[in-house]
Amino acid sequence: MEPSSSNTGFFQELPVIKNQFHDDASLQRIARLFLPRSVLDQISPEAAQLGDDVLSQQVFDWVTDAEHNQPHLRGNGRDAFGKPKSDLVVTEGWRKLQDFGFQKGVIAVNYDSNYGPYNRLVQFIRCHLWEGSCANTLCPGAMQDGAARLLQRHLSNKDTLSPTELKVFQNAYDHLTSRDPGTAWxxxxxxxxxxxxxxxxxxxxxxxxxxxxxxxxxxxxxxxxxxxxxxxxxxxxxxxxxxxxxxxxxxxxxxxxxxxxxxxxxxxxxxxxxxxxxxxxxxxxxxxxxxxxxxxxxxxxxxxxxxxxxxxxxxxxxxxxxxQGIHEISTILTITRVHTTVSSVGYLGRSLAIARGFAAVRDAGLGRGKRTPLSAHPLHMRTLANLTVDYHALMLLVYYTVSLLGLSEHPTSSSSSSVPLQPPPHLVAPLLRALSSLHKSFTCHTAVPLVYACMESLGGVGYLLNDESQHINVARLFRDACVGAIWEGTTDVLAGDTVRAVKHAKTGGETLKGLGWFVEQGLQIASRGGGEKVKKSGVDGVRRVWEGVRERVEREGQEELVPDARAVVHRLAEVLVAVLFMVDAAVNPGEVVEEMCRRYLVKKGFVEEREGEGRKDLAMDQAIVYGAGKAPGQAGSSKL
The missing domain is CATH 2.40.110.20 (Butyryl-CoA Dehydrogenase, subunit A; domain 2)
Structure with missing residues (x-):
């Protein structure tokens, strides 16, 4: 036996993080579900290139610089003779990451593209890929986006602006929507x-x-x-x-x-x-x-x-x-809340990519001297499979809300679409009013422990701030993900706001009508489509829970609902996710997504676990984690 030393003995192979546009099976399903094929074909080459670019060593070097050399006030806010000053100093890495986002059009694409109601989906797919590498530059980007939309709204009604106001607003809008780092704001x-x-x-x-x-x-x-x-x-x-x-x-x-x-x-x-x-x-x-x-x-x-x-x-x-400040700022808040939820699932998606990469290269003992890669370890794969099911559930809710945002900004005269669950024009605003609060309250709160579980799956190395190997620094992602449930409205604040939306004296009825349309339309699609295992029991179970939630909301007053707002609203969110899961399994059926949907319905109490139903073997867990027909560590596109 030879003793190890600092430079000899076993060294763990570094995990590889693949291009998430190809490797993230959930993101692929989301794109197929909510985008027409013609749009998806147009955006795929540029999105795939972005998926490569955000994982470059140069980008990770900028991230490390932005984390190490944090913003500060020059002289702690004083000059050499004690006079107050406010000179903010930010690092070169921070500026380079902002410039990268400008050049890639992660905000501008919503304003200079012609995908109509799908502009927002195209934009937020880019944000999703960028989130894990942007070192929080998408936070000011979110407010940039909200301000641009607010000014765009006022510029569309120029008669209400004086010539000077028109000049000021147009100048700001042009800067906010620029792709040129030299002029973008x-x-x-x-x-x-x-x-x-x-x-x-x-x-x-x-x-x-x-x-x-x-x-x-x-x-x-x-x-x-x-x-x-x-x-x-x-x-x-x-x-x-x-x-x-x-x-x-x-x-x-x-x-x-x-x-x-x-x-x-x-x-x-x-x-x-x-x-x-x-x-x-x-x-x-x-x-x-x-x-x-x-x-x-x-x-x-x-x-x-x-x-x-x-x-x-x-x-x-x-x-x-x-x-009218609340009315004006609500335009921004709707957008920044969507950005926050996309950041939450973006952090989670990147964390799962790190966990998948680690499992593909790390061995673990199975007892009696046996060892196996974590990607073939039954318990580890079951854990990652459960995380992947929860991740896809959140992705469905978030990107349906994104699709509503796009429809609200580019109204259509009819609900005819190749995309499922596109509501009639008169229900877009009521649905978005409820979901803009609901989806953030539920998603950002739910994502934090899931990101933590990804960190835990790496063991001790997951807890380290791996600046020297920034691509696997899941601890940084966890710390940053924690803020999602706090800023732009906490979990409780937005649960309470959702209750106000459905109980509003003038518009609450229309909001409940929109939610009812969503559930019934989705269950009809689930009943007609594929996924026999899901639709046999799932449709009745989800309808039963929905009717119970709706009945309580209609029966109780706002004051009665507020103390239980988090429980009521999050149960409603689970209903919406269950509907979306079944629609996804029906529209693009397959054994893996049907099993994922079944597991979600069982976990959330919509259906009972029955002997012999579903597949809970290692092969199925691997297919959920890595994609159908794809071995761990294999290159190429993942499929659920």
Missing amino acids: TSGQWMTERTGGSDVSQTETVATYDPYPESSPAPLSDVNEGIPLGPWSISGFKWFSSATDSQMTILLAKTDPSKGVSAFLAPMRRHNPSLVSPTGQKGGSELNGITIQRLKHKFGTQSLPTAELQLQNTRAWLIGKEG
């Missing part, structure tokens, strides 16, 4: 204050209409395009604001206590002719009445600059009407 979204997180009713930020006199023209922002600063002066304190390095922000402030909050667009920086550079040159750029009080020190998302901000005479432009 991100945006902040400043709502949270010390008085409350998602509750903005107690906002202490005040906006005063204070236009510049005609004899003294408004100073310009730091954009070299003659863009003036706005006529509103805003002062207050924002407690939690990400995207601190953005070029603009959308924020909430009160103009009049009787009117509620209003929404504003504020450039982040302005030109100051009196500034002096280190070499003595006059003129330069400074923050627009904004002081960075401090940067937040967080459990995860550490590469993302998140700050407390003091606003003093921050100049801004009113968006829409006074007192």
